Amino acid sequence: MSQIESLFVTRLYRAQLSEFQPAIDAQELENSCIVIAEDDDAGQEWCEENGYPGYTSYASLTDLPWRFPIFADLVKVLDQHVNAFAKDLEFDLGQGTLKLEDLWINILPEGGSHGSHIHPHSVISGTTYVSMPEGTSALKLEDPRHAMMMGAPARLKGARREMKNFIYMEPDVGDVLLWESWLRHEVPMNMAEDERISVSFNYKWE
Numbered sequence: 043m044s045q046i047e048s049l050f051v052t053r054l055y056r057a058q059l060s061e062f063q064p065a066i067d068a069q070e071l072e073n074s075c076i077v078i079a080e081d082d083d084a085g086q087e088w089c090e091e092n093g094y095p096g097y098t099s100y101a102s103l104t105d106l107p108w109r110f111p112i113f114a115d116l117v118k119v120l121d122q123h124v125n126a127f128a129k130d131l132e133f134d135l136g137q138g139t140l141k142l143e144d145l146w147i148n149i150l151p152e153g154g155s156h157g158s159h160i161h162p163h164s165v166i167s168g169t170t171y172v173s174m175p176e177g178t179s180a181l182k183l184e185d186p187r188h189a190m191m192m193g194a195p196a197r198l199k200g201a202r203r204e205m206k207n208f209i210y211m212e213p214d215v216g217d218v219l220l221w222e223s224w225l226r227h228e229v230p231m232n233m234a235e236d237e238r239i240s241v242s243f244n245y246k247w248e
């Protein structure tokens with residue numbers, strides 16, 4: 043009898059921030075993101091010079107948890123989610139640990155997008171969603187084998203989820219998504235009139 047099994051699984055973690063303490067006030071987090079963006083002249087200049095639509099603090103602010111207590115609390119919550127995901131991935135961390143490396147704000151206006159990319163030098167990356175207006179863009183994840191498929195035909199429209207070349211995740215406010223940092227992903231164009239706000243992060247092994 044023939045046998046077919048799935049090999050080399052790509053895992054995606056999805057949960058609500060509220061599964062772990064301390065509690066994060068959603069409105070306070072959103073307000074903090076907006077205030078930081080308005081006051082971050084260096085970040086605004088970087089976005090303008092580099093043609094980045096909207097705002098990101100990635101290139102300007104490296105100490106959000108030190109500046110705002112709510113970001114310090116957010117890191118405490120994210121640490122617990124990342125540890126839970128690492129257990130699922132069955133990582134052998136030895137004497138090391140997964141530690142936050144970067145944490146940054148993203149504000150994407152109508153018409154804005156973030157092209158396909160990976161997060162080099164990290165182990166686990168992710169995003170928590172602060173404001174997701176109706177009709178805003180999902181997170182698009184790409185099968186890491188895609189570049190090696192070469193002459194393979196396209197998948198059927200009704201292909202099983204694990205067989206698709208791209209997966210679109212539509213997170214809710216308060217969700218946290220985690221994936222291994224080599225997984226290529228992008229944010230398609232925001233079709234909503236309101237801003238899409240999120241906080242992204244990388245964890246390294248040390």
